[in-house]
Amino acid sequence: ETGVTQSPTHLIKTRGQQVTLRCSSQSGHNTVSWYQQALGQGPQFIFQYYREEENGRGNFPPRFSGLQFPNYSSELNVNALELDDSALYLCASSRGQGVITEAFFGQGTRLTVV
């Protein structure tokens, strides 16, 4: 176990709805990254938060947004869900911006959009 927990583990939503996914970081980690992984593909970088500020973003539309809280836990919000948003969403925490260190991943949230 990595100490990174994600909730919920599984979720089914209807197209057009909004969803919030949650991630708690490993103790001592102040950076959280979110990834989307479609079936059979590698994880795609969504964005990264460092000390409550977004400091890196991948090629995802603005309806993908996030927050990082003072305790360094994080949320991923997706508005106006589309069928293609169905995927495994992974968060990873690490020890800091500019520090070359490994990232620890949670087990993911499996989102199905119908």
Next chain:
Amino acid sequence: SQQGEEDPQALSIQEGENATMNCSYKTSINNLQWYRQNSGRGLVHLILIRSNEREKHSGRLRVTLDTSKKSSSLLITASRAADTASYFCATEIAGFKTIFGAGTRLFVKA
């Protein structure tokens, strides 16, 4: 398109054999990491190699990095059935982005 591309896409070997996976990338990197993923679950970090390093070892794992060719390889020696998983390389690039490849699916037959 993916920054990292793993090769082969799939690999099937017998227990005890060595498995070699390759990763190529396109832009300058800060570091390169290899991860393992079992059955669509969370990723497990295996090894990190910095851009100024050429080779690293960790147990049965050996990673090489050739920045002139923009490529890396992961060697798993004396493979075991428990090594069956998907393996991904991930490159950290400027702008605090970590880019994953599509992965190599390794199947180790007992």
